[in-house]
Amino acid sequence: MNAESSSESGIHPLRVEFRSAELELAFQRHHLGHSRTSLRLTLFFCSTFYLAFAMTDVAALGYGHVAMMLFVGRTLVAITAILGWFLIREHPEPIAGLWFVASAAEVVGMATFMLIVWNRPHEIAWHAMSLCIMLIVVYLFIPNRLVIAQGIAIATTVVFILIALEKGNLTPSDALTMSMLLLLANSFGLVAARRYHRLWRDEYRVLIDLKHLSVRDHLTGCYNRRHLHETLLPMEVARARRHKHWLTLVVCDVDHFKSINDAYGHQTGDAVLQHIATVLRALTRRHVDSTVRYGGEEFLLVLSQTDLDSALHVAERLRATIAGSPTNDGPGRSIATTASFGVLAVDFSVAGEDVTEGSLIAAADALLYEAKASGRNSIRCRQWSDESAGKGANSLPLAIFDSAASDRDPRHADWADAP
Known part of the structure; x- marks a missing residue:
């Protein structure tokens, strides 16, 4: 591989994407089938559990307008997932459609979760544990651009901490411990996501090199x-x-x-x-x-x-x-x-x-x-x-x-x- 092609196939240190937009698009298309399957499966499980946990709203708040409002929010997560399934299949540009569905699902899911936290502040410790799990899902299991997933995860963490400080009646030590644990979850999620994104692209780069060798003449670089x-x-x-x-x-x-x-x-x-x-x-x-x-x-x-x-x-x-x-x-x-x-x-x-x-x-x-x-x-x-x-x-x-x-x-x- 010459210097020019090596530079184009390099990986950006912050975005963890190929520097060449053309090569990055080819990589995304190569993994499109796997990404679609992964996104569909994740949306199915997330929307299912969102609806199933509506029972905890009733148990904590009783039957009333607040519980109904939270149920509408949980239902919106499921509707977003269903619409996302159709959009992935019908969108004229599949990569952009995949990223849009992934981002929309993350935003709607996290916004609904913040609504739940706001109305059930006395369970802030359980919510913090749930958020740690959701952050790992956002970083590793929903196929999206890393910069977008990172932005959504960090923004959600900041909003959660502000709600916890406002309505959670936490002691300073509890607030600090919770913030450090959420920072740790973000750090582990980001490090693991960066490693996976780099490994996938390194694997694709090796695949491209092998394909190049199989179709090119070794002396002249022309097709064989x-x-x-x-x-x-x-x-x-x-x-x-x-x-x-x-x-x-x-x-x-x-x-x-x-x-x-x-x-x-x-x-x-x-x-x-x-x-x-x-x-x-x-x-x-x-x-x-x-x-x-x-x-x-x-x-x-x-x-x-x-x-x-x-x-x-x-x-x-x-x-x-x-x-x-x-x-x-x-x-x-x-x-x-x-x-x-x-x-x-x-x-x-x-x-x-x-x-x-x-x-x-x-x-x-x-x-x-x-x-x-x-x-x-x-x-x-x-x-x-x-x-x-x-x-x-x-x-x-x-x-x-x-x-x-x-x-x-x-x-x-x-x-x-x-x-």
């Missing part, structure tokens, strides 16, 4: 061939077919790479490949296009929603940049390299269902070999045609992009139909 065939290309083809978009494959091969290995050694050859991969990733769209190391010195670009003309401009920029930026291999030595390209564009608004991943790669690869056979450092391109697809890649309409001169402006390139 297995990921291309099993996930990337089927997904892109399905998406382009569903939305009737263009999809373009660009196959790139380093010219005379064997000669570079023979002349300078395999370490220099590896440096050349790393340099080429850096250029390919830098000149394509991050999070939109994909760069794959397809073979030894062969790369494949998957350009989403890119037509033939746009793809050719990208290919020419890549070809010119590679030819104009030699690989630095130690002090005073640079290795000049060029690359050849095969560009195959598919318009899925007109392409038939017989377009397969294998046929696309075969057609793009055939274009690459035509570019290399024509003298290398050049581009050959075609647009997919269903009428000629069954006749093989060489029967597809061909356009020749004359790019022998590295400084040629692609906007003024000459095009010609192949004979």
Whole structure:
């Protein structure tokens, strides 16, 4: 993992969340199913016990308007839980909905508890013990952002202490002891919650690293061939077919790479490949296009929603940049390299269902070999045609992009139909 990605995957010391908002959102989505189950279960038990303890209100206060008011408050906790279950399922943004339900349940539950404490001040010791249990639930069992849970827990503790001092008839020593015990409950709850939040994120970070290693080429950092065939290309083809978009494959091969290995050694050859991969990733769209190391010195670009003309401009920029930026291999030595390209564009608004991943790669690869056979450092391109697809890649309409001169402006390139 490079320095930039390490910084993005770092955990904020106060919020105990990933510094990268994108990574934090991915983490929350990864745990969404578990968080939903945990929240539903906690809300069910909390609302059930809130209603069950209404019997203690009657036992302490008798049947009257105060007991009825407290019962309405307890019922409101149960209603909040029921509405929360539906909101979790129906909310268009599940993470925000989950946090809203968790926060609402904590606020309504704690507010109702403060109402109970206010009307039953003679049982302040029992209430303090109950609050300690509720604080642990807020910190550890209700899935919410730690900063929100901490704010609700501390605010509730302060309000409880003020009510106890106002109506609890406590001696100074009792008030101090109770305050210290509540501080201890908050401290243990916060420390445990911070540890759990950090452990969950460390575990997710390891999972991401392992996933990265399984889909990436270890030398260049590009996607590997297995990921291309099993996930990337089927997904892109399905998406382009569903939305009737263009999809373009660009196959790139380093010219005379064997000669570079023979002349300078395999370490220099590896440096050349790393340099080429850096250029390919830098000149394509991050999070939109994909760069794959397809073979030894062969790369494949998957350009989403890119037509033939746009793809050719990208290919020419890549070809010119590679030819104009030699690989630095130690002090005073640079290795000049060029690359050849095969560009195959598919318009899925007109392409038939017989377009397969294998046929696309075969057609793009055939274009690459035509570019290399024509003298290398050049581009050959075609647009997919269903009428000629069954006749093989060489029967597809061909356009020749004359790019022998590295400084040629692609906007003024000459095009010609192949004979």
